[in-house]
C-alpha cells in the first residue's frame with residue numbers, strides 16, 4: 001500500500017528529475033523555506049525589487065531572446081525569471097544564500113522557465129559573469145563601485161542596470177523612476193582613446209586624437225598643421241560617431257564601430273554618398289576608468305561617509 005509519505009516522496013522525485021541536480025538538491029532539502037524581507041545577506045540584505053521596477057529595468061536594457069542576463073545577488077530570482085518569462089532571454093542568478101538559490105530554482109520551475117534560467121550559489125565578487133550581455137543588480141553604492149572594474153572588463157555593448165544605486169562618478173546613459181526607487185542604465189563602452197590615423201575619405205593626412213573617460217569622448221582632428229575639435233563625438237558600446245570639419249569647412253559625419261585598434265564605418269558629407277573609412281590606432285589606448293585601487297578608495301571613502 002502506498003502511504004501519504006511515499007506518494008509525496010515520489011511526487012518530489014518526479015519534480016527533481018525535471019529540475020536537474022543543482023536545483024533538485026535545494027528543492028528536496030528546503031522546499032518549505034520562506035524568506036523574510038530584510039533578512040541578512042552576505043554583503044547586503046534581501047529586499048525584492050518591485051515587479052514594475054523589474055520590468056522597467058529589463059525594458060531599459062532592451063533585453064531580447066538572444067541576451068544572456070545575469071542578476072548579481074538574485075534573491076528570490078524574480079529578475080532572472082522575468083527576463084526569461086517576459087523577454088525570452090536566458091538568465092542566471094548568482095546568490096550567496098543557498099536557501100534563496102533553492103527557492104528561486106523552484107520558482108523558475110513554477111513559472112515554466114526552468115529550461116532558460118539557472119541559479120548558482122556564489123559570491124558575486126568571486127563568480128565569473130563575463131558571458132553576460134546584460135547585468136542587473138540591486139545592491140549598495142559601495143558594492144556597485146567594487147563591481148565597476150569588473151564591469152569594464154566586459155564586452156563593449158554590455159548593458160548594466162542598477163535598481164536604486166549609482167556607480168560613483170560614472171554617469172548613467174539613462175535613468176527612470178519606477179516603483180519606489182530610481183533605475184540606472186549604462187552601456188559598457190569600447191575604449192577609443194589614443195591617436196588614430198584615418199584613411200578612405202580622400203582627405204589628406206588626417207589624424208584623430210581621442211580622449212575618453214567612461215563613455216564620454218572628446219577629441220581633435222588634425223590635418224598636418226591644422227587642427228579642429230570633433231563635433232559631438234559619442235560612443236555607445238562599440239558604436240562611435242562624430243562630426244569632423246575638413247580644412248575647406250565642410251562638415252563630415254562619421255559613424256563606425258570600434259574593434260580593438262581599428263575603427264571601420266561610413267563617412268558622409270552633405271549632398272554626397274557615404275564612403276567607407278578606416279582608422280588605425282597608433283600606440284596605446286589610455287585607461288578610461290580609475291584604476292582598481294582608486295575605485296576601492298572611492299568605495300571605502302563612501303562606506304566611511306555613510307557609516308557616520
Ligand SMILES: C[S@@+](CC[C@H](N)C(=O)[O-])C[C@H]1O[C@@H](n2cnc3c(N)ncnc32)[C@H](O)[C@@H]1O
Pocket residue numbers: 040041042043044045046047048049071072073074075076077078079094095096097100122123124125137138139163
Ligand atoms: C537587495 S537583494 C536584491 C535581490 C534581487 N536582485 C532583486 O532585485 O529582487 C540583494 C541580494 O543579494 C544577496 N547577496 C548579498 N551579498 C552577496 C554576495 N556577495 N554574493 C551573492 N549574493 C549576495 C542577498 O542575499 C540578497 O538576496
